Amino acid sequence: MSTKHPTSPHEQTGGIVYFARMCDKIRLHARHELPEDCQPNLGKGFDKRCVDFLHVSYDDVVRLIGEGKSDEEVLRSCQEKGGKLSEEQIEVWNDFMRKRGWKDEISEILQRRLKEGGFENRTDIQTMFDYIDLDEGRDPAKKR
Numbered sequence: 001m002s003t004k005h006p007t008s009p010h011e012q013t014g015g016i017v018y019f020a021r022m023c024d025k026i027r028l029h030a031r032h033e034l035p036e037d038c039q040p041n042l043g044k045g046f047d048k049r050c051v052d053f054l055h056v057s058y059d060d061v062v063r064l065i066g067e068g069k070s071d072e073e074v075l076r077s078c079q080e081k082g083g084k085l086s087e088e089q090i091e092v093w094n095d096f097m098r099k100r101g102w103k104d105e106i107s108e109i110l111q112r113r114l115k116e117g118g119f120e121n122r123t124d125i126q127t128m129f130d131y132i133d134l135d136e137g138r139d140p141a142k143k144r
Helices: 019-030 036-041 045-054 058-066 071-082 087-098 107-116 128-135
Strands: none
Touching: 019 036, 019 045, 019 058, 019 071, 036 045, 045 058, 045 071, 045 087, 058 071, 107 128
16 A cells, blocks of 8 residues: 655645645545554544534535545535635634644644654744644745
8 A cells, every 4th residue: 555645734725724635635545545644633633623614524525525526626515515714714714723833732742743753853843734744754944
């Protein structure tokens, strides 16, 4: 079984960060290509925050992706069901998600993951998005 890391959490669909990563994780998992370390949080953590923000269920997103819909089509369906988001709501979401791990209740988790990954000396990694990119071999500095 070959595995492939999902897209960066910084990637956007319809201006919304993280949504593309969640969709990519679902597709990779269905093809048995999602790395094992990504599987325990399917539908949980940031995935759950994302579907809650869109006012839909994770199962709805999985079903739409299983039907072969693109990220844009899935997002459109989510907004038809859960309600259209304003530019301000998207801006608040994006800023909130981009800063997770920076001086908040999950800062300890970020520090633990940095240490576990052998990145404890990387003082430039201050958010979970940056950690995910670093851990998956992408340069976090390119996303800022």
